[in-house]
Amino acid sequence: MRAIFWKEMADHFGRRRFLLLFGLVVMGTLWGVLVDTGRLVRGGDGFFFLDLFTTNTGIPISLLTFISLFGPVIGIALGFDSINSERTQGTLARVLSQPVYRDAVFNGKFLAGLLTLTIVVLSMGISVVGLGMFRVGIAPSGEEMVRLIGFGLVTIAYLAFWLALAMTASVLLRNAVTSALISMGLWIGLSFFVTLGAAVLADQLVPVVSNTEEALRHFNIVTWASRLSPGALYTEAVSILLDPIGGRVLTLLAIAPERLEGLLATPVSAGQSLQLVWPHIVALVAAAGALAGVSYTKFMREEIRA
Amino acid sequence: MSTELLVETHGLVKEYGNFVAVDGVDLRLSEGEVYGFLGPNGSGKSTTILMMLGLTEPTEGTVRVCGHDPTRDPIAVKRQVGYLPENLGFYGDLTGRQNLQYTAELNNLERTAARARITDLLDTVELGGAADQPVAQYSRGMRQRLGLADVLLKEPRLVILDDPTLGLDPTGIEWLLSMIEELSSQRNIAVFLSSHQLHEVQRVCHRVGIMSHGRIVLEGTVSELTSQSRGAGFSTALEVRGGRGLRDALAAIEGVTSCEQTGSRLSVESDRDVRAAAAAVVIEHGGELVELRSENRTLEDIYLRYFQQD
Numbered sequence: 001m002r003a004i005f006w007k008e009m010a011d012h013f014g015r016r017r018f019l020l021l022f023g024l025v026v027m028g029t030l031w032g033v034l035v036d037t038g039r040l041v042r043g044g045d046g047f048f049f050l051d052l053f054t055t056n057t058g059i060p061i062s063l064l065t066f067i068s069l070f071g072p073v074i075g076i077a078l079g080f081d082s083i084n085s086e087r088t089q090g091t092l093a094r095v096l097s098q099p100v101y102r103d104a105v106f107n108g109k110f111l112a113g114l115l116t117l118t119i120v121v122l123s124m125g126i127s128v129v130g131l132g133m134f135r136v137g138i139a140p141s142g143e144e145m146v147r148l149i150g151f152g153l154v155t156i157a158y159l160a161f162w163l164a165l166a167m168t169a170s171v172l173l174r175n176a177v178t179s180a181l182i183s184m185g186l187w188i189g190l191s192f193f194v195t196l197g198a199a200v201l202a203d204q205l206v207p208v209v210s211n212t213e214e215a216l217r218h219f220n221i222v223t224w225a226s227r228l229s230p231g232a233l234y235t236e237a238v239s240i241l242l243d244p245i246g247g248r249v250l251t252l253l254a255i256a257p258e259r260l261e262g263l264l265a266t267p268v269s270a271g272q273s274l275q276l277v278w279p280h281i282v283a284l285v286a287a288a289g290a291l292a293g294v295s296y297t298k299f300m301r302e303e304i305r306a
Numbered sequence: 307m308s309t310e311l312l313v314e315t316h317g318l319v320k321e322y323g324n325f326v327a328v329d330g331v332d333l334r335l336s337e338g339e340v341y342g343f344l345g346p347n348g349s350g351k352s353t354t355i356l357m358m359l360g361l362t363e364p365t366e367g368t369v370r371v372c373g374h375d376p377t378r379d380p381i382a383v384k385r386q387v388g389y390l391p392e393n394l395g396f397y398g399d400l401t402g403r404q405n406l407q408y409t410a411e412l413n414n415l416e417r418t419a420a421r422a423r424i425t426d427l428l429d430t431v432e433l434g435g436a437a438d439q440p441v442a443q444y445s446r447g448m449r450q451r452l453g454l455a456d457v458l459l460k461e462p463r464l465v466i467l468d469d470p471t472l473g474l475d476p477t478g479i480e481w482l483l484s485m486i487e488e489l490s491s492q493r494n495i496a497v498f499l500s501s502h503q504l505h506e507v508q509r510v511c512h513r514v515g516i517m518s519h520g521r522i523v524l525e526g527t528v529s530e531l532t533s534q535s536r537g538a539g540f541s542t543a544l545e546v547r548g549g550r551g552l553r554d555a556l557a558a559i560e561g562v563t564s565c566e567q568t569g570s571r572l573s574v575e576s577d578r579d580v581r582a583a584a585a586a587v588v589i590e591h592g593g594e595l596v597e598l599r600s601e602n603r604t605l606e607d608i609y610l611r612y613f614q615q616d
Contacts, residue, residue, distance in 0.1 A: 003411035014399075090395020094456065097359055097389035098412040099381045303362035305352070 004100070004108030008082075012116045017077055021120050024074060028124040031063040032131030041136060047267070049140040050147060050242045052132050063128065064242065067155060068235050069191065074120060075162025076183045078113040081176035082167050083299065088176070093304050102300050110167060110292070117159045125152055146270040150241045154277060157284040158234040162187065164288035164295075171295040191231040198225035198232075230284060237280035240273050310337055311370075312464045312496050313358060318367035320353050320520075327353045329520035330367070335498060337463065340490045342507045343500040344609065345517030351500045352392060354517075355468055358498075359389055372463060385413075388457030392468045394449055398442035402433055402452050405441055406459060413460045420459075427455040431485075447478040454485065465489065466498045471506055483510045504609045516609060541601040542581055544572045549593020559583045573601070 012018060032052065040051050056062040083106070086092040095105060125148065133139060140148065165186060169179040202221040209215050226232035244267030313335035320328040328350040335341050345351050356362040357369055360376030360383060369375065374382040396405045403424060410420035428437045431451040436444065444452065450470060457465055467486075471479045487510050489495040501507045508514070508528055515525040524531055546552060547570060557565040561578040574584060581598060588595045 003408065007408055007411075086395075089397070090391065090393045091397060092395075093361065093389075093391040093393075094395060094409075095412065096361060097384055097387075097391070098409060098460070099384040099414075100412050101381065301363065303356060305356065305361075 001100070001104035001108045004095075004105055005112050008109050008112030009115065012078060012112060020077055021074055021116070024070060025120055025124045025127070028063060028066065029127040029131065031059065031066070032128040032135075034059050035132075037132065037135050047144060047147075047244060048136060048138065049129055049132055049144045050244070052128055053151070054239070054242045064235070064238055068158075068231050068238070071155065071159050071234075072162040072187045072191070072231070074117050075113075075159045075164075076166040076180070076187060078116055079109075079163045079166030080170055080180040080183050082109045082113070083170040083295075084174055084179055085170075085176050087174065087304075096304050103296065106167075106171075106292075106295065106299055110163065113163045113167070114156075114160055117163065118156050121152055121155050121159065125155075143270050147241050147244070147273065150270070150274050150277065151238055154234065154237045154241065154281055154284070157281050157288070158230060161230050161284050161288040161291075164291040168291045168295045171299045190229045194229035195226045195232055198222050198228075201225050227283075230287065233280050233283060237277040240277050244268055244270075244273065310373075311335065312337055312339075312372055313498065314370045315354075315358070316368045318354065318357060318369060319365045320350070320357060320362070321365045326520055328357070328364075331517075331520070331522055333515065333522075335464070335496055337496055338490055338494040339513065340486060340497045340499060340511050342504075342511030342514035343498060343517065344502065344504055344507070344514055346502055349517040350520040351517055352468055355389070355466055355498075355500060358466065359383065359387065385460065386463045388460060388462035388465045390453045390457050390465070390467045390470055392472070394453045396441040396444075396449065396452065399440055401438045401440055402428065402444070402448075402455075403437045405452065406456055409456050409459050415460070423459065424455075427458055430458075431455045432481075446473045447475065450474060450478065450482070454482070458489075462495060464496045464498065466500075468500045469502070470499070471501060471503055479506055483507070486510050540576050540579055542574045542576070542584060543597075543599045543601050544574065544584060544588065544595065545570055545597040546572060546588055547594040547596055549588060549591045552588060552591055552593055555587050555591055556584055559587060570596075 035052060035055065037048075040048060040055060053063045056065075083092070086095065092105075096102060129140060129148065162183075166179070166183045169183045170176070173179040173182060199222055202218050202225065205221055206214055206218040209218050223236075227236070311334055313333055315331055315333045318328055318331040318333075319326070331350070331354055333341075333354075343351055343354070353362065357364045358371050358376060360380035363377050369377070371383045372386045376383040396402075397408070400408070406424045406427070407420070410417075410424065415423070425434075425437075428434050431454050433448060433451055433455065436448060441449065441452065450473075453470075457467075470482055474482065483506070486497050486499065490497055490510075490512075499507055499511065504514075511528065513525070513527050514531065515522045517523070544556075552572065553565055553567045556562060556572060556574055559574075559576070559580050560583075561580055562574055562576045564575045566573050574580060579600075581600060585595055585598055
């Protein structure tokens with residue numbers, strides 16, 4: 001498997017497609033340059049480095065929104081043609097007639113994709129934080145570091161889900177173009193229409209919102225239905241992690257809705273937040289695992305005709 | 307040379323839904339042997355090969371290749387068997403050498419030893435000069451030669467070539483066939499050669515099997531098959547101008563069993579080759595011999611007969 005892994009890594013970094021990834025990293029880094037740091041420091045909540053990711057002060061959308069919308073493109077770009085292009089090229093039959101297990105081919109490709117997107121996420125995160133440090137002159141606190149690392153992990157899990165989805169498409173569909181289109185379609189469908197549908201569904205089920213109870217029901221329906229969308233799941237998890245004060249509302253909603261009254265603007269601890277997003281991470285990883293399972297069963301027993 | 311069986315199949319069947327692609331194939335191949343696996347397109351040759359490599363599962367029957375079951379233990383089989391697929395693919399952006407290096411890594415060959423071996427093999431297949439060009443620039447013949455190097459890299463005991471002459475020019479085919487002869491005679495590598503070009507491969511094969519509709523319809527050495535197809539006798543056709551009493555004169559030649567005449571055409575059945583005698587008889591009786599032809603069915607005719615069923 002090691003040979004396949006390194007071959008794929010070399011491919012990811014050598015191909016023109018890497019320019020896309022690189023472009024995304026550069027664009028992400030721009031946030032670190034463009035954000036109105038002065039205003040952030042003055043009017044902020046004391047979590048400057050977290051605000052760097054969540055705020056849209058001085059820029060149209062926050063870095064977080066940018067990642068949740070365009071991050072999937074990275075996963076899809078790395079995976080959509082991984083198996084089927086080898087099939088059309090005729091290299092799959094040749095590789096599989098060497099003494100390697102079939103799952104080694106799949107795993108090697110998946111791990112190479114995972115490492116590549118980890119590198120992309122890390123370099124983007126490090127350059128944004130680094131630029132922030134450079135411009136403001138303060139270092140992130142321990143609490144912020146914990147939250148940022150958590151944010152990185154959730155982001156990687158989110159992109160890994162899209163990588164798994166694209167690779168599944170590449171196993172099931174013989175044509176790389178079809179596979180790319182289907183993956184993109186699912187990306188748009190899951191990112192936009194599920195959220196839209198969730199709102200519609202909530203409006204249908206709770207048409208009148210006149211008291212807190214109904215408002216809460218409406219809110220719960222929207223939240224649960226939009227959790228079908230990995231993008232919504234990701235945004236929710238990340239807002240809890242990166243917004244210790246606003247995220248507290250969500251925390252309280254989840255554990256004790258009645259205590260919402262008399263809310264003080266004090267942050268929750270990083271540990272609490274991490275505990276709260278644990279199910280989100282598990283859900284993303286499980287969804288990726290389920291997709292990989294589908295590809296496995298298809299790929300392992302399939303006939304490989306040259 | 308030991309006579310261990312490298313390939314052994316019993317009643318191999320592969321069904322795709324209702325379609326039976328391979329219908330009870332029994333094959334045997336010993337060490338160092340060149341086996342010509344012939345048949346028209348779609349007769350089940352490639353499917354049989356896929357089953358021998360564990361690239362698809364047999365519906366029924368058993369396969370053993372180099373003493374292992376390719377469905378259960380594909381790795382053990384693939385360690386010893388080199389396979390050149392029908393539509394051979396390489397990574398076009400890598401050079402010939404890099405493609406072979408990747409194969410070497412997949413085979414867990416030791417790096418420096420592999421490097422020397424790759425250079426050797428590239429010279430053997432006459433690609434030494436193009437070794438560091440990207441494969442995308444290779445011609446069909448060069449790819450095929452690179453494929454052969456790729457197959458030989460793991461030092462196999464058995465090489466399976468699926469339609470290797472496809473798309474090659476006559477010199478390419480000639481080169482490939484002499485390579486195959488060399489593999490078998492000098493390196494003691496068994497070769498399983500699938501093709502639909504009988505006359506091309508006939509001369510290098512120790513044994514051939516002819517596939518038709520998923521079954522082996524004829525199997526044996528080339529000379530066995532030729533004598534089998536000849537049956538009991540010879541038949542000779544003549545076309546003659548003029549001459550008298552030719553029919554009776556021809557019938558009187560020693561060995562002739564029957565002689566029929568239709569207009570200027572005569573056909574003679576005999577138990578030996580009577581062509582020279584027949585020609586002499588025609589001249590003797592004042593006839594002009596326009597054409598004399600042996601109508602014995604060659605292996606090719608038999609092969610064509612199975613082809614034409616499709």
